[in-house]
Amino acid sequence: MKSLLDLNDDCLIEIFKYLSLVEAFKVIDVRNARLTEIAHQRISTFKELNITIRDFPNFNAEQLRIIGSNMYSLSMTCGYSIPTRNVLNVIQPLCEGAAATKQLRVFSLNYVYFNKEYCQYIGNAAAKLQKLNLNYCQLTDKLLTDLLKSCNNLLELEILGNYTLNGEFLNKLHLPTLRVLKLELHAEWNYPMEKFKIKNPNVKLII
Numbered sequence: 569m570k571s572l573l574d575l576n577d578d579c580l581i582e583i584f585k586y587l588s589l590v591e592a593f594k595v596i597d598v599r600n601a602r603l604t605e606i607a608h609q610r611i612s613t614f615k616e617l618n619i620t621i622r623d624f625p626n627f628n629a630e631q632l633r634i635i636g637s638n639m640y641s642l643s644m645t646c647g648y649s650i651p652t653r654n655v656l657n658v659i660q661p662l663c664e665g666a667a668a669t670k671q672l673r674v675f676s677l678n679y680v681y682f683n684k685e686y687c688q689y690i691g692n693a694a695a696k697l698q699k700l701n702l703n704y705c706q707l708t709d710k711l712l713t714d715l716l717k718s719c720n721n722l723l724e725l726e727i728l729g730n731y732t733l734n735g736e737f738l739n740k741l742h743l744p745t746l747r748v749l750k751l752e753l754h755a756e757w758n759y760p761m762e763k764f765k766i767k768n769p770n771v772k773l774i775i
Contacts, residue, residue: 577606584610589635590625608634616641621650621658629661636665636693641674643701648679655680659689666693676701687711691718698722704729709736716743724748735759741768750774 572580580603584592587610595607617639627635636642642662646655659677666672672693680686682705694700697719702712707730716722722743727733731754738759749771753761765773 572603577602580606581609585613589614589627593627593631611635612638614638616643617662618643619645621646621655624658629657632658632661633665633668636662637669637671639666639672642666642672643674643676645678646680648681650680652681652683656685656689659686663689663693667695670695672697674699676703677705678702679704681706682708682711684711687715691715694718694722696721699724699726701726702730703727706730706732708732709734713737713740716741719743721745724750726750728752731756733757735761738764746771748772748774 572583584595584606587595587607589611592607592610596604598604611634614635615638617635618641621644639662644655644659673696675690675693675697676699677686677690678701682702686705691714694715695718698721700719700722703726705727707727712727712733713736716725716737720743723745725743725746725748728750729752733751734756735758746768747770749768751774753775761773761775764771
């Protein structure tokens with residue numbers, strides 16, 4: 569009786585196209601060098617990851633680094649009730665993988681209590697980032713200022729629902745590539761947006 573290993577690589581690659589990320593990593597766990605190589609090829613085809621942290625599979629740190637190293641687009645919806653450490657345990661290795669390959673172009677993180685660790689991990693992966701969405705992240709002006717220092721190629725920034733911002737970060741904003749800024753004004757906001765428009769005529773401002 570023939571086994572899976574009797575098939576040539578082309579056939580295996582075609583079969584593995586139907587595997588999910590979870591299934592591909594299970595193949596790697598079999599510890600067959602040939603199947604592992606083809607499973608890695610399958611994993612490398614996953615360029616976009618759109619997850620809700622509550623439903624995300626329990627990948628280990630090394631698996632998350634591998635996933636992150638292949639990502640062009642990463643979107644995470646969390647929730648304020650999820651412990652910060654639980655979220656960081658996912659984001660840290662994903663961003664470490666992304667930092668190693670510098671392929672990440674789009675990053676979205678929503679509904680977290682943003683802190684220095686988020687700033688550090690995302691910043692490390694932001695070398696080629698073009699679109700950044702941090703809606704409902706309880707950002708402060710200092711944290712956002714620090715993060716944007718790493719985003720030298722950023723084209724679009726979206727920061728809705730951050731009622732802890734007062735706009736001070738715009739005083740120190742230096743992103744010559746920026747073309748779209750989407751934000752929400754609120755009672756604590758005190759930066760004059762007309763001033764921003766004059767200083768940044770090439771940026772489309774969406775309020």
